[in-house]
Amino acid sequence: MPRLLALSGSLRARSSNGAVLRSALELFDGPTGTTDLGALPHFNPDLDGEGATPPGPVAALRTAVAAADALLLVSPEYAHGVPGVLKNALDWLVSSGECVDKPVAVITASPFPTGGDHANAQLRETLRMMTGTVVADACREIPAIGPKVDAAAERVTDGPTLADLRTAMTHLAAAVPRPDKAPTAPEARTTPAAVAETAVAETAG
Numbered sequence: 001m002p003r004l005l006a007l008s009g010s011l012r013a014r015s016s017n018g019a020v021l022r023s024a025l026e027l028f029d030g031p032t033g034t035t036d037l038g039a040l041p042h043f044n045p046d047l048d049g050e051g052a053t054p055p056g057p058v059a060a061l062r063t064a065v066a067a068a069d070a071l072l073l074v075s076p077e078y079a080h081g082v083p084g085v086l087k088n089a090l091d092w093l094v095s096s097g098e099c100v101d102k103p104v105a106v107i108t109a110s111p112f113p114t115g116g117d118h119a120n121a122q123l124r125e126t127l128r129m130m131t132g133t134v135v136a137d138a139c140r141e142i143p144a145i146g147p148k149v150d151a152a153a154e155r156v157t158d159g160p161t162l163a164d165l166r167t168a169m170t171h172l173a174a175a176v177p178r179p180d181k182a183p184t185a186p187e188a189r190t191t192p193a194a195v196a197e198t199a200v201a202e203t204a205g
């Protein structure tokens with residue numbers, strides 16, 4: 001069964017996105033885990049050079065992402081953008097390459113009718129640039145999240161939202177390549193160095 005790692009863009013204790021994340025994990029058919037992004041240092045390319053020893057929390061994040069078959073990002077939107085804590089985590093994963101070809105779902109939840117559409121689009125663009133596999137059918141923008149969650153229980157309570165989350169998690173699991181269908185020869189761009197080169201080339205282009 002595929003293993004899922006979920007990352008939250010909210011550090012808040014009674015986070016509505018945290019509730020969405022926990023419910024989504026419970027609906028995923030396979031082992032799941034999450035990791036707190038709050039302990040990550042700010043991304044600094046000087047600490048990310050060839051052969052550098054990454055800070056401990058960065059190494060732990062990279063190990064957790066590498067061990068997962070699929071990723072789930074659940075996030076609020078701040079000022080029409082991605083929360084710094086989540087963008088910071090993705091920046092640490094650009095050159096190390098753990099997201100390459102990894103199926104990823106992006107879910108944003110907001111108290112407003114927009115559902116965090118700006119942050120959702122930005123996260124998907126960043127992941128595409130990192131050559132992750134954004135699974136469109138597994139991505140969601142959840143509007144008016146307030147009454148749909150029980151913040152104390154840290155779970156979604158709204159029936160239709162739960163049903164839709166189940167559908168999203170089914171799509172995400174289905175996007176994980178089965179071992180018997182794995183490509184025989186990995187593509188050249190799946191090495192960390194090649195990812196960094198791709199990133200630089202695409203940025204320049």
Ligand SMILES: Cc1cc2nc3c(=O)[nH]c(=O)nc-3n(C[C@H](O)[C@H](O)[C@H](O)COP(=O)(O)O)c2cc1C
Pocket residue numbers: 010011012014015016017018075076077078079080081109110111112114115116
């Ligand atoms: C500084 C700040 C900026 C915000 N900007 C937006 C925004 O641009 N779009 C939006 O949908 N919600 C915005 N919100 C509202 C958040 O979506 C809301 O606080 C949400 O509950 C945060 O997610 P959480 O409950 O998972 O922590 C903002 C909140 C804060 C504190």
